[in-house]
Amino acid sequence: MLPGLSGTDSEAADRVGTLLHTPGRLGVAFSGGVDSCVPLALAVRALGADRAVAVLGVSPSLAVDERTAALGAAAKIGARVVEVATHEGDPPTYRANGLDRCFHRKDELFARIFAEVVRAHDLTAVAYGEGKTPDQVGAIAVELRERGRAVALFTRAGPEHARAVLAELPDARHESAARLLVWPPEPPAPEGGLVVVLAAGTSELPVAREAEPIARYPGRRCELAVGVGVAGLHRVIGMLDLLRSARVVVVAAGMDGALPSVVAGLVAAPVVAVPTSIGYGAAFGGLAPLLSMLNACSPGVAVVNIDNGFGAGHLAAQIAAPPTPAAGAPSWGSDGRE
Incomplete structure (x- = not known):
């Protein structure tokens, strides 16, 4: 202490x-x-x-x-x-003490440490792609494949990252619109409450498609609905039975960001609001819906960062968790992010 x-x-x-x-x-x-x-x-x-x-x-x-x-x-x-x-002294290039030795070992070294911690503690690995090279992401995929135990999730993975991962984990589930890869491709048996993920429109679908598997892979039941924005409020009313059966509702919305407050006024479950960067100039790349959601009149609204489907799905999975965690069900709580 x-x-x-x-x-x-x-x-x-x-x-x-x-x-x-x-x-x-x-x-x-x-x-x-x-x-x-x-x-x-x-x-x-x-x-x-x-x-x-x-x-x-x-x-x-x-x-x-x-x-x-x-x-x-x-x-x-x-x-x-x-x-x-770390076995950093294994390769002859390192022992030769060349000028590039640190960079030469960096990718393999961080990937080995990443995977070793995951293996030793049965954690779920989450690799954030932006800022990493395809070779670095591929090295993580190799280590996790060889360990064969972890559930691995690669977020914000561009086309080159995806190719590097799929070259090592060809059966990984790839959500290209969400820039997301998950391996193994099948989630565990569902436990806990229902998570409903709403995308106000098709433009919000990439964010919603990131949130949905993040909530599903820790073992939650999930339903995804698209095109239920406030411009067609009758569509929200038409799915009240589904919304009211949820333990938590994730709402991805851009423009004026009003949908989470509307949904929270109709259901007793908590609402996780995800502002998206969708909208015309005064939306300021998601800032306007973010501020709108933070000022929601309806109680029970939690707000994550702009376009942060990962954070929304993670929070929803925690809220919908069963009283006693299911044995073997992964959690994104202790991830391998760097």
């Missing part, structure tokens, strides 16, 4: 803890230094010692006293340590 915290320091730590408080385990990259001890201690404080894991990379270049010091620091914090063998 963090001894000696009081006043604003304690309040700040509690705020960080609120951000970390998700189902599953949290892996913290750990070296034993101050910059990794602090987030690890905050994670232990927020989640408990059984849910915060220190991930320590071990290689021939790691001095014995450095490893001993790191293990000692983790013990004082009260966290379990997972030691991941």
Whole structure:
């Protein structure tokens, strides 16, 4: 824990803890230094010692006293340590100490650590494609295929990312419009309540198609409906029986962003609102519907970021979870995001 915290320091730590408080385990990259001890201690404080894991990379270049010091620091914090063998000295190009050795090993090294943590703790892996090269995403796919245990999800995956993943996981489910790949292609047996995902119009469908499998793969029943915007309010009224049978409703809407407030006024279930970047100039790329949703008159509306289908589906899966998590059902709570 963090001894000696009081006043604003304690309040700040509690705020960080609120951000970390998700189902599953949290892996913290750990070296034993101050910059990794602090987030690890905050994670232990927020989640408990059984849910915060220190991930320590071990290689021939790691001095014995450095490893001993790191293990000692983790013990004082009260966290379990997972030691991941990086094998960075294996290739001749690395041992030759070439100028490009760090870059040469980077893709393989981060992919191995990514997959090792997933394997050791039976986590679900989520790889965010934007900012990663196709080779990096492909390396993650290779590691996860060889481990053969994790459910893997690749978000914001462009065409080159998709080709790299499908080359290694050819049976992965590919939602090209949503820039999403999921492997294995079939979700687990459903448990918990129903998640209904609404797309106000066809333009919102890519965001809705990202949210739907994110909610489905932790083991939730899902229904997707398209074309139920406020411009055709009779269509919303016509599906009230479905909406009122849901444990939670995800609503993706652009333009004026009014649909979540309308739906929340008709159902008792919580509504997860997703503003989209659809709309003319004054929509400001989704800012207008975001502000509209944040100012919803109807109670029970939670708002995620613009076009954030992943966040909406994740929250909906948590809300609709059964009282006791089903054994083996994956959760996006402890993901492999970097």
